[in-house]
Amino acid sequence: MGRNRLFNEADVVQRATHAFLVAGYEGTSVGELVTATGLHRGSLYQAFGSKRGLFLACLRHVVTDRSGDVAMDLVLVALLELAPRDPEVRGLLADQLDRRGVTAHDLGARLLARALIHPSED
Amino acid sequence: MGRNRLFNEADVVQRATHAFLVAGYEGTSVGELVTATGLHRGSLYQAFGSKRGLFLACLRHVVTDRSGDVAMDLVLVALLELAPRDPEVRGLLADQLDRRGVTAHDLGARLLARALIHPSED
DNA sequence: CCGATTGATGACCGATCGTTCCACAATTCC
DNA sequence: GGAATTGTGGAACGATCGGTCATCAATCGG
Numbered sequence: 001m002g003r004n005r006l007f008n009e010a011d012v013v014q015r016a017t018h019a020f021l022v023a024g025y026e027g028t029s030v031g032e033l034v035t036a037t038g039l040h041r042g043s044l045y046q047a048f049g050s051k052r053g054l055f056l057a058c059l060r061h062v063v064t065d066r067s068g069d070v071a072m073d074l075v076l077v078a079l080l081e082l083a084p085r086d087p088e089v090r091g092l093l094a095d096q097l098d099r100r101g102v103t104a105h106d107l108g109a110r111l112l113a114r115a116l117i118h119p120s121e122d
Numbered sequence: 123m124g125r126n127r128l129f130n131e132a133d134v135v136q137r138a139t140h141a142f143l144v145a146g147y148e149g150t151s152v153g154e155l156v157t158a159t160g161l162h163r164g165s166l167y168q169a170f171g172s173k174r175g176l177f178l179a180c181l182r183h184v185v186t187d188r189s190g191d192v193a194m195d196l197v198l199v200a201l202l203e204l205a206p207r208d209p210e211v212r213g214l215l216a217d218q219l220d221r222r223g224v225t226a227h228d229l230g231a232r233l234l235a236r237a238l239i240h241p242s243e244d
Numbered sequence: 245c246c247g248a249t250t251g252a253t254g255a256c257c258g259a260t261c262g263t264t265c266c267a268c269a270a271t272t273c274c
Numbered sequence: 275g276g277a278a279t280t281g282t283g284g285a286a287c288g289a290t291c292g293g294t295c296a297t298c299a300a301t302c303g304g
């Protein structure tokens with residue numbers, strides 16, 4: 001029933017992911033997500049419910065499909081900004097970090113690289 | 123010349139630091155900093171110039187005086203939220219991480235602990 | 245064709261954001 | 275005792291925030 005969606009959810013999630021991992025969660029406004037995804041506010045909220053809902057979709061997507069820096073950076077954002085106060089995010093992350101065998105060293109190394117800091121030796 | 127300050131800058135910076143490391147940089151509003159420090163907006167801006175200025179003061183303070191989780195958490199916040207887009211923060215962090223011999227593993231381990239995630243083994 | 249349902253579009257909302265400003269108080273120099 | 279300077283207290287600012295809503299378009303079952 002009802003009208004068909006004009007957008008591909010996977011594409012939207014991927015574009016939103018890019019916005020989030022550049023500016024972080026709090027640093028990315030819904031207006032920027034609207035621009036990045038090409039969706040209008042109404043459609044975004046109809047599809048994902050909230051900014052947090054969209055972020056969760058990004059996290060789930062990245063956590064199942066992606067690997068490499070994109071996945072790692074979104075995980076970093078989630079760990080620092082959301083996990084301390086959001087049990088659902090925490091659960092997603094704990095499960096995934098364990099499953100992928102991501103180490104503390106991996107996280108720290110990527111955090112430094114993302115911050116454009118290149119340690120002398122560690 | 124002029125009136126004397128009624129507040130102790132070190133105390134103010136310490137209280138602001140606490141606010142920042144709980145909620146992150148973007149997640150902490152100036153209103154919350156006003157509450158946390160006890161200063162009024164006027165005094166805060168006169169003393170530190172901006173929210174960023176206050177954060178820089180916290181970072182410098184923590185970087186010279188503190189060690190342990192408080193220092194590490196503020197460094198994490200700075201690394202993830204500010205360093206990618208703020209060369210001054212980047213410089214402060216690079217210098218300090220090197221001087222203290224903080225490793226990627228140290229950063230990652232504290233990031234996980236702060237996120238309330240306890241890895242099985244790494 | 246006719247309701248019912250879902251998506252698209254974008255104006256609109258109150259709340260909150262970081263910042264500025266101004267009147268007033270205290271301190272210093274002449 | 276002014277004049278100059280610095281700090282205090284808090285109202286006010288425009289901008290932006292995340293989120294809602296009403297209207298219209300498309301697609302379905304009957």
